[in-house]
Amino acid sequence: MSATVIRSTRASQTAIGIGAALCVAAATLPFWGESSWMREFVEIACYFIFAMMWNLLAGYGGMVSVGQQAFFGLGGYVMLSLGNFLGLNPFLAIPLAALVSALAALPVSRLAFRLQGGYFSIGTWVIAEVFRLSIANVSAVGGGSGTSLTALRGISRATRENTTYWVALGCVVAAIALVYLFLRSKQGLALQAIRDSEVAAESQGVGVARMKLAVYVVAAFGCGMAGALYFVSNLRISPDAAFGVNWTAFAIFIVMIGGIGRIEGPLIGAVVFWALNKFFSDYGTWYQMGLGLLAIAMTLFFREGLGGFLHRRLGFEMLPTRRILKLDAAPAPADVPAPAPSRLMPKVSL
Amino acid sequence: MTETIIQGLLLGGLYCLFSLGLSLMFGVMRLTNIAQGDLIVAGGFAAISVAPLVGGHFVMAGLVLLPVAFAVGYALQRTVLNRTLGKDPLPSLVVTFGLSIVIQNALLELYSADPRSLDAGELATGSLNLGGDIYVGTLPLLILVAALACTAGLQLLFSATSLGRAFRAVSDDREAAELMGLDSAKVYSLATALAFALIALAGLFQGLRTTVSPADGPLLLLFAFESVIIGGMGSFWGTFVGALVLGVSQQVGFKFDPGWGVWFGHLVFLAVLLVRPNGLFPKTKG
Numbered sequence: 001m002s003a004t005v006i007r008s009t010r011a012s013q014t015a016i017g018i019g020a021a022l023c024v025a026a027a028t029l030p031f032w033g034e035s036s037w038m039r040e041f042v043e044i045a046c047y048f049i050f051a052m053m054w055n056l057l058a059g060y061g062g063m064v065s066v067g068q069q070a071f072f073g074l075g076g077y078v079m080l081s082l083g084n085f086l087g088l089n090p091f092l093a094i095p096l097a098a099l100v101s102a103l104a105a106l107p108v109s110r111l112a113f114r115l116q117g118g119y120f121s122i123g124t125w126v127i128a129e130v131f132r133l134s135i136a137n138v139s140a141v142g143g144g145s146g147t148s149l150t151a152l153r154g155i156s157r158a159t160r161e162n163t164t165y166w167v168a169l170g171c172v173v174a175a176i177a178l179v180y181l182f183l184r185s186k187q188g189l190a191l192q193a194i195r196d197s198e199v200a201a202e203s204q205g206v207g208v209a210r211m212k213l214a215v216y217v218v219a220a221f222g223c224g225m226a227g228a229l230y231f232v233s234n235l236r237i238s239p240d241a242a243f244g245v246n247w248t249a250f251a252i253f254i255v256m257i258g259g260i261g262r263i264e265g266p267l268i269g270a271v272v273f274w275a276l277n278k279f280f281s282d283y284g285t286w287y288q289m290g291l292g293l294l295a296i297a298m299t300l301f302f303r304e305g306l307g308g309f310l311h312r313r314l315g316f317e318m319l320p321t322r323r324i325l326k327l328d329a330a331p332a333p334a335d336v337p338a339p340a341p342s343r344l345m346p347k348v349s350l
Numbered sequence: 351m352t353e354t355i356i357q358g359l360l361l362g363g364l365y366c367l368f369s370l371g372l373s374l375m376f377g378v379m380r381l382t383n384i385a386q387g388d389l390i391v392a393g394g395f396a397a398i399s400v401a402p403l404v405g406g407h408f409v410m411a412g413l414v415l416l417p418v419a420f421a422v423g424y425a426l427q428r429t430v431l432n433r434t435l436g437k438d439p440l441p442s443l444v445v446t447f448g449l450s451i452v453i454q455n456a457l458l459e460l461y462s463a464d465p466r467s468l469d470a471g472e473l474a475t476g477s478l479n480l481g482g483d484i485y486v487g488t489l490p491l492l493i494l495v496a497a498l499a500c501t502a503g504l505q506l507l508f509s510a511t512s513l514g515r516a517f518r519a520v521s522d523d524r525e526a527a528e529l530m531g532l533d534s535a536k537v538y539s540l541a542t543a544l545a546f547a548l549i550a551l552a553g554l555f556q557g558l559r560t561t562v563s564p565a566d567g568p569l570l571l572l573f574a575f576e577s578v579i580i581g582g583m584g585s586f587w588g589t590f591v592g593a594l595v596l597g598v599s600q601q602v603g604f605k606f607d608p609g610w611g612v613w614f615g616h617l618v619f620l621a622v623l624l625v626r627p628n629g630l631f632p633k634t635k636g
Contacts, residue, residue: 064443066384111620114627115579117439118382122575123623126616129572133613245568249451252444260440285455292451299444300433 006324007184015318026169030162038165039233040274045168046230048270049175050247051254052263053222056179059261060191061215062198064117066248067124068223070108070131071101073242075224076231077135083151085140090151091167094228101224105217113212125245132243146238149231164233171229175222176319180263182218183321191215192321195261253291256298259305263319268306354601356486362577362597363494364559366590367552369574370500371545373589376578378517378541379435381442385450386549387571392453393419393553394562395461398468408468412554416547423546427539435538450567457564465561468554493555500548501590508586517541569612576619582629591631595622 029038050072057063078097083090108127115123136144152160182188190211193201202208231237250273258269280287298305304312311317372386383389396418397411404410434441476488508514519527520534528534556562556570573596581592596615603614622630 058440062438064440066443066447111623114623117380118376118384118443119575119579119583121382121439121443122384122571123579125568126572126576126619130613130616130620133616137609137613249447252447256444285459288455289452289459292448292455296430296445296448296452299441299448300430303441 003325003327006326007322008320012317012320019318023169023173027166030165035158035161038161042164042168042229042233044270044274045172046226046233047250047254047273048266049171049222049226049229051251051258051266051270052175052179053219053226054248054251055255055260055263055266056182056215056222057219059255059265060183060195061212061219062195063212063216064121065112065124065219066121066245067112067126067128068219068251069243069245069247070124070128071105071220071223072227072230072247073128073131073135073239074104075101075227076237076242077141078224079228080147080149080151080231080237081141083149084147087151090149090228090232091163094167094171094225094232097228098221098225101227102217102221105220106213108220109213109216112216113209128243128245132239135243136239142238144239146236146241149235149237152232152235164229168229168233171225175225176263176267178218178222180319180321183263187211187214188321189323249291253295255305256295257305259307259309259311260303262305262307262311262317263321264310264317265305265307268310272306353484354605355598356480356484357490358598358601359594360486360490360494360597361601362594363490363497364552364555365573365577365597366497366501366593367493367548367555368570369577369589369593370497370504370586371548371552372571372574373578373583373586374504374541374545374548377584378521379538380439381431381435382439382446383545384443384446384571385453385567386574387569388450388453388457388567389546389549390553390556390570390574391562391564391567392457393550394468394557395457395466395553396550397554397557398466398562401468406469408470408554408558411468412551415550415554419546419550420543423549424539424543426546427542428535431542432535432538450571454564454567461564463564465563466557467561468557470558473558489559493559496551496555497590497593500551501586504586513540573615576615579629580619580622582631585631588629588631592629595630 026041029041050068054065054068057065057068075094075097078100079090079093082088082093082096088096112120112124112127135141141147183191190201190206193204193206194208194211198208227242231242234241254266254269254273256269257272258265258267276287276291280290283290302309368386368390371389372383375381375383393415397408397415400414401408401411404414430445431442434445470489473489473492477485478488478491479485506514508517516527516532516537519530519532520537524534527537553562577593577596578589579592580595581588581590595618599618600611600615603617604611606614626632
């Protein structure tokens with residue numbers, strides 16, 4: 001009896017094709033759209049990338065961090081310092097800032113990884129607070145009241161806005177590709193095995209500690225990129241804005257709405273968040289309370305999220321990362337793999 | 351310097367009350383209550399609202415508030431938090447995080463962003479001479495004594511009562527405890543009820559000693575958490591000492607520069623985490 005491993009379906013390939021076409025169409029926005037649309041996109045792009053990284057950590061790595069804003073803020077401040085003090089083009093500084101955030105994650109992980117579960121979450125929050133208070137004491141970047149990004153001063157407003165938009169679009173595509181390819185790689189398979197059972201994965205020779213570190217570093221890279229991008233667009237930075245815990249609050253909301261532990265989750269969640277923000281953000285405290293209650297309700301009653309619901313209903317994933325073993329002898333549907341983990345077609349986790 | 355250390359120890363008494371509830375809930379059911387700080391603040395505001403209704407004295411407010419907090423804790427655990435428990439810490443973290451956001455914004459809506467405080471009467475100005483020219487405030491001393499009493503009480507409850515035995519049993523092995531006839535859902539609810547009563551007491555004292563404002567919660571959570579980790583998980587006396595260490599660290603930092611107090615406390619916490627990851631007084635399992 002021969003067997004093949006299914007890694008994508010015609011439906012998922014079509015979905016990726018449509019996604020690519022949408023990206024190309026979106027890239028032409030500066031020629032026909034309004035600049036307020038571009039600003040909105042850049043803002044939601046930052047939320048999305050941050051949420052994507054939180055999903056990678058919590059949904060795949062089992063690390064529920066409440067302190068990823070440490071890397072978001074660090075990315076922003078590194079970008080600003082490279083631009084203002086070294087005269088580097090801020091757009092070019094974005095990937096460098098992301099890299100610095102990833103490097104900073106190495107020593108930070110030494111501390112954070114000493115705590116597990118819920119105490120890991122609050123520990124990462126303390127670390128983010130240490131970042132915030134430390135930078136608030138650096139007078140070169142304006143201390144507690146913050147400073148402005150002056151490096152973009154010579155550039156015309158239209159050029160700046162268009163470039164920011166394109167860079168944001170590029171960052172979104174890069175973030176999706178980074179997570180998608182990471183999860184489809186051998187390391188990604190190991191990570192999903194850890195998610196399903198840490199003990200079983202370890203017994204199969206998966207280096208659990210090394211994998212967790214890798215995920216933590218990748219997530220710090222993504223969060224740093226989001227932070228650098230956000231403050232290129234915002235032009236003004238302060239410790240409270242850069243290291244605020246509300247970044248994590250919104251990320252949790254986006255991921256829980258869209259569905260944790262699946263790549264489509266943050267995408268769907270970010271769209272929902274954008275729509276809610278547009279219609280209800282004027283309600284201030286009531287809106288925030290609503291978001292909190294919705295996150296609680298989703299966790300208690302609808303943990304699969306919208307992404308999981310769609311997957312169950314439509315029977316395909318846009319960006320599949322699972323490997324499904326298809327035994328030729330068994331009667332199997334031609335195109336659609338079993339939606340839920342099926343007994344007939346077990347997931348291969350080796 | 352003696353002055354600074356004494357002030358730090360007194361501050362630590364307050365932090366101990368912040369952290370006992372967190373330590374209790376984590377110890378019994380591995381539930382990390384991210385809303386801990388916001389609940390303390392809510393307790394403070396509740397005391398401020400209740401005090402005028404019961405004659406204005408904070409002791410009366412406390413007598414009304416503590417049983418209410420106990421009941422709220424029991425109900426919350428029974429109806430919501432019990433559904434989030436399990437091997438995966440994510441559901442309980444997301445739910446208590448959501449709760450924290452809801453409480454913060456509800457307080458903002460009810461009381462506005464201004465800091466408020468509870469009138470302590472003559473306690474606020476009274477002081478005690480410790481010999482020489484060192485004086486300590488009566489109220490901070492009372493808080494430290496209350497912290498000491500609560501820590502001793504909890505330790506006694508855990509080691510010498512049937513409820514404490516039930517707490518330890520469900521903490522060690524929930525399934526075995528259930529086989530022995532314990533209703534774990536009820537035991538968890540009693541633990542949270544007790545934690546909420548401690549939280550209300552902490553809120554009351556916070557409102558008396560300084561001020562409460564809706565945005566304070568997260569910082570109080572971090573202080574509570576740092577006390578638990580510095581002292582070493584699983585022992586209430588450890589938490590007590592951890593809170594004192596944190597209080598003294600913050601006062602020492604504060605002495606160097608008013609902006610450094612909290613920051614220096616965080617650094618001491620990280621240093622302990624690096625050097626003694628199991629805390630200063632680790633409890634051996636079993």
